[in-house]
Amino acid sequence: MGIHFRQVSHQYFSQQNSDYQAIYDITLSIEDQHEFICLIGHTGSGKSTLAQHMNALVFPTKGTVEIAGVLVSQKRDKKTDYNRLRKHVGLVFQFPEYQLFEETVEKDIMFGPLNFKVSPEVAKEKALESIRLVGLNESYLNRNPFNLSGGEKKRVSIAGILAMDPEILVLDEPTSGLDPQGKRQLMRLFKDIQEKTNKTVVIITHDMDLVYEYATRTLVLSDGNLVFDGTPDDLFRREELATWSLSLPQTIRVLKGLKEQFHLELNPYQKTVEEAVREIEKVTSR
Amino acid sequence: MKNIVIGQFVPGSGFFYKLDPRTKIMAIIVLMVSLFLLKTMTQLLVALAIAVILLLIGKLSIVRIVKGLKPIFVLLIFTFFFQIFFNKTGALWLDQTMSLNWLSAGAIVLATVLWRVLARWKVGGILPFLIYLGLLYVSLSYLSYGSTWTSFQFQIYEKGVEMSVFVVIRLLIIITLSTVLTLTTKPTDLTMGMEKLLRPLKFIGINSEEFALIISISLRYIPTILDEANKIMLAQASRGADFSQGKLKEKVKQVISLLVPMFIIAFKRSEELADAMESRNFVPGKPRSRIYDLVFGMNDIVAFVISAGLLAAAITIQVI
Numbered sequence: 001m002g003i004h005f006r007q008v009s010h011q012y013f014s015q016q017n018s019d020y021q022a023i024y025d026i027t028l029s030i031e032d033q034h035e036f037i038c039l040i041g042h043t044g045s046g047k048s049t050l051a052q053h054m055n056a057l058v059f060p061t062k063g064t065v066e067i068a069g070v071l072v073s074q075k076r077d078k079k080t081d082y083n084r085l086r087k088h089v090g091l092v093f094q095f096p097e098y099q100l101f102e103e104t105v106e107k108d109i110m111f112g113p114l115n116f117k118v119s120p121e122v123a124k125e126k127a128l129e130s131i132r133l134v135g136l137n138e139s140y141l142n143r144n145p146f147n148l149s150g151g152e153k154k155r156v157s158i159a160g161i162l163a164m165d166p167e168i169l170v171l172d173e174p175t176s177g178l179d180p181q182g183k184r185q186l187m188r189l190f191k192d193i194q195e196k197t198n199k200t201v202v203i204i205t206h207d208m209d210l211v212y213e214y215a216t217r218t219l220v221l222s223d224g225n226l227v228f229d230g231t232p233d234d235l236f237r238r239e240e241l242a243t244w245s246l247s248l249p250q251t252i253r254v255l256k257g258l259k260e261q262f263h264l265e266l267n268p269y270q271k272t273v274e275e276a277v278r279e280i281e282k283v284t285s286r
Numbered sequence: 287m288k289n290i291v292i293g294q295f296v297p298g299s300g301f302f303y304k305l306d307p308r309t310k311i312m313a314i315i316v317l318m319v320s321l322f323l324l325k326t327m328t329q330l331l332v333a334l335a336i337a338v339i340l341l342l343i344g345k346l347s348i349v350r351i352v353k354g355l356k357p358i359f360v361l362l363i364f365t366f367f368f369q370i371f372f373n374k375t376g377a378l379w380l381d382q383t384m385s386l387n388w389l390s391a392g393a394i395v396l397a398t399v400l401w402r403v404l405a406r407w408k409v410g411g412i413l414p415f416l417i418y419l420g421l422l423y424v425s426l427s428y429l430s431y432g433s434t435w436t437s438f439q440f441q442i443y444e445k446g447v448e449m450s451v452f453v454v455i456r457l458l459i460i461i462t463l464s465t466v467l468t469l470t471t472k473p474t475d476l477t478m479g480m481e482k483l484l485r486p487l488k489f490i491g492i493n494s495e496e497f498a499l500i501i502s503i504s505l506r507y508i509p510t511i512l513d514e515a516n517k518i519m520l521a522q523a524s525r526g527a528d529f530s531q532g533k534l535k536e537k538v539k540q541v542i543s544l545l546v547p548m549f550i551i552a553f554k555r556s557e558e559l560a561d562a563m564e565s566r567n568f569v570p571g572k573p574r575s576r577i578y579d580l581v582f583g584m585n586d587i588v589a590f591v592i593s594a595g596l597l598a599a600a601i602t603i604q605v606i
Contacts, residue, residue, distance in 0.1 A: 057520045083526050091524040097554075098514075098521040101546035111543065115526025115536075146550065160525060 003030040008063035022049040023224045032167050035200040038211040041221035042245035047204045054170050055089035056082050087116045090166030094173045096157035105156050106141035112164040130162040151182050170202040187214050212249040213271050251276040295472050300345040302470040307479030309586040313593040314467050320600035337459050369450030376445030384426040385437035393425035477502040518547045
């Protein structure tokens with residue numbers, strides 16, 4: 001089970017401009033459980049295209065993707081039930097405006113489950129459950145999704161996917177456009193979901209602090225190539241970071257600066273601000 | 287949707303790219319008027335030859351234009367048969383009694399199935415369709431078994447055939463000409479040309495500048511909205527709204543899930559665009575200067591002379 005990419009390339013065809021290759025020859029495996037993966041890379045590096053392969057929204061132009069035991073190749077196969085794959089892997093798009101359409105939040109969240117032939121009663125329960133999961137209370141269920149703030153819309157769109165009960169949750173830049181507090185809340189929420197249900201979560205993000213703090217595994221795309229697949233601890237010790245257009249998280253940057261400036265004997269690789277403070281205290285109290 | 291060539295600009299270089307859009311619009315109107323003055327087949331064939339020569343001068347690929355004709359192929363076929371069936375003048379060429387009965391009806395059903403299967407497998411392009419027409423003809427005229435339901439006379443007249451070929455060729459030339467215009471002119475240049483040409487209408491209260499602005503904004507946003515529609519479709523598909531599966535009731539719901547976000551995004555976009563234009567001091571109705579102004583050149587004079595000459599020739603032929 002899980003998702004297995006085997007030498008997947010994807011090319012966009014266009015009449016006026018020359019064809020554009022988004023990802024090249026990508027081979028990787030994502031398990032159904034226990035993983036918290038951050039997918040990072042500069043804009044236009046192919047992250048979204050890769051994510052859209054994960055639930056068969058787009059088909060590879062070369063290679064194959066195996067999702068939950070079903071092989072997806074270049075052409076649409078009439079025998080394959082693609083909806084099943086989309087239930088298995090829930091994909092949340094970057095902009096909630098692309099999916100909200102119902103009059104009430106509740107109906108909108110129920111849209112996914114109802115498409116997967118869940119009974120209306122169960123779908124209603126799921127809606128209540130998932131709106132609480134994303135940190136909104138049930139009073140939101142009867143509100144109009146178009147009158148919500150940007151952050152609330154985002155949460156509702158995530159609830160809409162959570163209600164489908166996917167085995168793997170893929171989120172395309174869920175934290176973009178949110179304030180720092182909201183970002184942390186959402187990341188904690190994803191971590192919570194992952195720890196409680198053991199489901200794998202894949203997140204596309206540009207925020208290195210969040211990557212370092214939360215991810216158990218990172219995938220780095222650069223110009224459509226998968227250039228790194230490993231733990232964030234390994235990643236931020238790599239020399240090539242700048243060539244991949246990535247930067248260090250704040251904690252490492254500050255601690256490294258202190259270390260060089262004052263020649264302190266500290267370990268700059270601390271994941272959270274609290275840990276960083278503790279490390280500084282440890283060194284200075286000596 | 288990706289293969290529509292009509293109405294699409296393709297960057298390139300050549301004689302037509304260098305022409306002023308005003309010249310092109312006027313020349314095409316003049317050429318079309320001359321085309322409708324022509325009365326006989328020989329004259330039309332000459333016009334077709336001229337159209338081909340125009341394509342060669344402009345270094346435009348004929349293959350490309352023929353490909354672009356595909357979407358209107360049905361229209362051409364329809365026009366062709368309409369003329370053949372309903373134009374009943376001239377000498378009678380073919381008079382065939384046709385009857386619909388058990389056997390011929392069965393044969394028609396079989397032929398239809400055969401045609402669809404062949405078309406599904408994409409065998410031989412238009413060949414299956416022609417075979418289908420042949421089978422239809424044979425089964426209607428020669429097969430008879432049991433009681434006849436209805437029968438009718440299938441007649442083809444000399445003028446009918448001539449007119450059908452005539453009309454189809456004329457349509458082909460018209461489409462080729464207009465494709466040349468849109469293929470070689472940027473939408474912005476096209477609207478600017480229209481604006482300048484329609485300027486005299488100001489005296490009867492039509493503001494050509496606003497009109498042109500509306501057109502150029504709509505043209506500009508067609509690709510953007512298509513792109514957005516595609517993204518919305520993917521987002522809803524990832525929530526299980528597979529647009530190629532499901533019953534009618536589900537389909538309706540799926541279409542709504544596509545339309546509502548599209549309208550909302552389009553309205554939002556238009557408001558943002560209005561704000562952006564206003565913040566750059568755009569005031570509707572106020573005169574505006576341009577960075578690039580249209581200038582007539584030597585090429586334009588040549589094009590004018592040629593098209594006027596062709597019109598004159600067409601008129602002279604009709605008078606003589």
